[in-house]
Amino acid sequence: MSWMNIELILLITLPALTAVLMYFSRDFNQRVRNFLAVSGAGAELYLIVSLFIYNFDQVKNSNFFLQYTIGYQDTPFVINFAMDNLSLLFSLIVTGAVFLIVIFSTQYIKDKENRYFGLFFLVLASIQGTILTADLFTLYLFIEAITIFTTPLISFKKTEETTRAAMQYLFYGITGGVFFFISIILIYFNLGTLKMAAVAESFALISTPMQLTIIIFFLLALLIKLGIFPIHFWLPRAHSACPAPISALLSGVLLKVYLYIFMRLFWTMIAFDFLVELHLSAFVLDLALVSSLIGHVFALQADNLKKMLAYSSIGHIGMILAVLMLNTEAAFYGGMLHIIAHLMMKSGLFLSSGYLLQTTLSHHIDDLKGIGHKNRLVFIAFITVCLGTIGMPPLIGFVSKWYVLLAFLKARHFFGAFVVAAGSIIALIYYLRYISQAYETVKSESPSLKEELISLKAFFKSTNTMKSVIYTFTLLIIFFGLGYQLFEIPVNTAIFELLNPQKYIELVLGG
Amino acid sequence: MNKLMKKIMISVVLTGVAFALYQNFSLMPEYQGLNEGLSNYIIKSGLNDTGSLNLITAVLYDYRAFDSLGESTVIFGAVSGIVLILSRKMLPVSSKGLSFIVKRALGIMTPFIALFGFYVITHGHLTPGGGFQGGVILAAISIIFSIVYGSAFDYRRYSPQTKTLFETGGALTFLGLGLAGILMEGAFLQNLGFLTAETGTLISAGSIPYINIGVGFKVGAGLAIIFYSMIQKTFEEDF
Incomplete structure (x- = not known):
């Protein structure tokens, strides 16, 4: 009877099956293994894109909704999977980015690929589960799963530094998970249900101090996971220690998933009015802005390329969180666009830095001398993405930052507007530091730009797969910067979901 | 100060x-x-819905089977992560084990421990216990072997590859039963109707016993793998 909407389950089980398959691929030919990995991620992307295209009319009218129920229909504790426009948007962008990262990793990772890809696809499965689930306990399970699966990936290189970073990541991840779990227990004791929709319906029945406790623990958990200021120090270490594709996954994709959870919890499940009533929204807004500023300032003093990028991530995530806390339609538009923009830009930056750092001695700024001459086109791509992050006009970073700035100005929140502008200027300085260092002349011979362009003929050879992924990200950033209206429909419908949580609640409870 | x-x-x-x-x-x-x-609901209609006398098992492997699938996937990921971090190509160096008396006594006892482990796994839907608990008992055998008979004893008989096969086999059993639920009953991880029999018999309660067996093998093999990759590291450091 419920062949309907089987796609939702497939979205979660398909990467899990791929993971098991990849785990046993040690004896496979490298070509076969790469093909398997790419096709596993490609099938996932195909599924979600076809979901988007086949339901395009419904998406346009923002009444798109899919639901899948596991268990006995009329019992109070079935597990629901639901997909509305918000989940669809996030699932789409996350899967697209992961697909490109998988293509990059097939060339980048040279040893123990079977375990690497096994864990990678498990992370993908848990990300999809996190996005699709409509049940608090399943959400908790998947959040914990993400932490546990990414920890070994961080310490993939097995040096002292990476191990320390991974241990710290695990510790803070688990601590955040425990806070999340406390909130879940409190909700269960008070309401006797863990369905998000049912909780949303009756959250007002809980006494106010209890509401405060629940919300504070949820906030603590998510602020730890997002790396907001007081508890941010684990993030740069963890995000810079791992191999480049994992950095891109953590910084580009996973932080957005936590932002999605944030929206799901505080707009759909717990209405945002509760945060305003308890005077928490203004506090979180200021905290996020301070965090944004501090992230950018710390990026200024970071002498390690990947650490600099990770600190800049803190800056951007703080900005997105702050603009979402404004709770206006313009703010959501800017925030969503910047989520998409930051996803593409940070993945592109980390992947290209990973490619550039293959030939250098270390990640330190002094060892980067002359890499701009060695890999001209890749470095030009790197500069383009950097400009996007700063907010140069034809690129998507400009569009999203512009709307964020407008939202702050519209809400008459001038500190926020200041942070956005100051962040851009500080970002300009710290990127220029690296760019000027990279163009320092060194004595060694390097091919001229003409030769490099001639070598474009070899563009589609397998050795250039990594480069082509980097170029794809760069072109996407330029393309969507010019045609950001393409995101109009998915983003606007996602905002509709945020503003009208009633629809989600009714549809989930209605079965 | x-x-x-x-x-x-x-x-x-x-x-x-x-x-x-x-x-x-x-x-x-x-x-x-x-x-x-x-x-209250579970006590009233758990037996009717699932056919499992052990209501905890009914919740774990029927009502909330998807969460258990997630949990066992977490174990799978944790095992492969620990192996990824700790794996060394070195064989664990064998110690000589404990005295003859202990070896003999454990030699007699181990089959019974294994039997008990299998009993806990297979009777998960009838008596307290289940896949997770029984799997831990099975993993304990592996640990006893390494302490009493020296670490190479178990390693030579069941190499990590064999254990990984057991583990993944367990995971695939679980996933396969879930997919069979789609094909036969129309929902992921739905209890398979044609497997139900008279309540209280060993082969009853639909697909619950089979999920139990899968989880049991998975947990047992997974914990044994974790144990062996951990002692591998210490041995390398000692010598």
Whole structure:
């Protein structure tokens, strides 16, 4: 009877099956293994894109909704999977980015690929589960799963530094998970249900101090996971220690998933009015802005390329969180666009830095001398993405930052507007530091730009797969910067979901 | 002096946090007994719905089977992560094990421990126990072997590859039963109707016993793999 909407389950089980398959691929030919990995991620992307295209009319009218129920229909504790426009948007962008990262990793990772890809696809499965689930306990399970699966990936290189970073990541991840779990227990004791929709319906029945406790623990958990200021120090270490594709996954994709959870919890499940009533929204807004500023300032003093990028991530995530806390339609538009923009830009930056750092001695700024001459086109791509992050006009970073700035100005929140502008200027300085260092002349011979362009003929050879992924990200950033209206429909419908949580609640409870 | 100040500050902050937590947790509603809530529902109709006498197993592998699938996937990921971090190509160096008396006594006892483990796994839907618990008992055998007979004893008989096969086999059993639920009953991880039999017999309760067996193998093999990759590292450091 419920062949309907089987796609939702497939979205979660398909990467899990791929993971098991990849785990046993040690004896496979490298070509076969790469093909398997790419096709596993490609099938996932195909599924979600076809979901988007086949339901395009419904998406346009923002009444798109899919639901899948596991268990006995009329019992109070079935597990629901639901997909509305918000989940669809996030699932789409996350899967697209992961697909490109998988293509990059097939060339980048040279040893123990079977375990690497096994864990990678498990992370993908848990990300999809996190996005699709409509049940608090399943959400908790998947959040914990993400932490546990990414920890070994961080310490993939097995040096002292990476191990320390991974241990710290695990510790803070688990601590955040425990806070999340406390909130879940409190909700269960008070309401006797863990369905998000049912909780949303009756959250007002809980006494106010209890509401405060629940919300504070949820906030603590998510602020730890997002790396907001007081508890941010684990993030740069963890995000810079791992191999480049994992950095891109953590910084580009996973932080957005936590932002999605944030929206799901505080707009759909717990209405945002509760945060305003308890005077928490203004506090979180200021905290996020301070965090944004501090992230950018710390990026200024970071002498390690990947650490600099990770600190800049803190800056951007703080900005997105702050603009979402404004709770206006313009703010959501800017925030969503910047989520998409930051996803593409940070993945592109980390992947290209990973490619550039293959030939250098270390990640330190002094060892980067002359890499701009060695890999001209890749470095030009790197500069383009950097400009996007700063907010140069034809690129998507400009569009999203512009709307964020407008939202702050519209809400008459001038500190926020200041942070956005100051962040851009500080970002300009710290990127220029690296760019000027990279163009320092060194004595060694390097091919001229003409030769490099001639070598474009070899563009589609397998050795250039990594480069082509980097170029794809760069072109996407330029393309969507010019045609950001393409995101109009998915983003606007996602905002509709945020503003009208009633629809989600009714549809989930209605079965 | 500085240290003392630090300690005083820390204890003040901790006391404050503890007090705030106590204030809030004292607001928790009292435990309302079995008359309300989900437990009542499970006790009333759990047996009817699932055919499993052990209601905890009914919740774990039928009502909330998807969460258990997730949990066992977490074990799978944790095992492969630990192996990824700790794996060395070196064989564990064998110690000679304990005295002859212990070896003989354990030689007689181990089959019974294994039997007990399998009993706990297969009777998960009838008596307390289940896949997770029985799997731990099976993993304990592996650990006993390594302590009593020396670490190479178990390693030579069941190499990590074999254990990985067992583990993944268990995971695939679980996933396969879930997919079979789609094909036969129309929902992921739905209890398979054609497997139900008279309540209380060994082969009853639909697909629950088979999920139990899968999880049992998975947990047992997974914990054994974790144990062996951990002792591998210490041996390398010692020598």
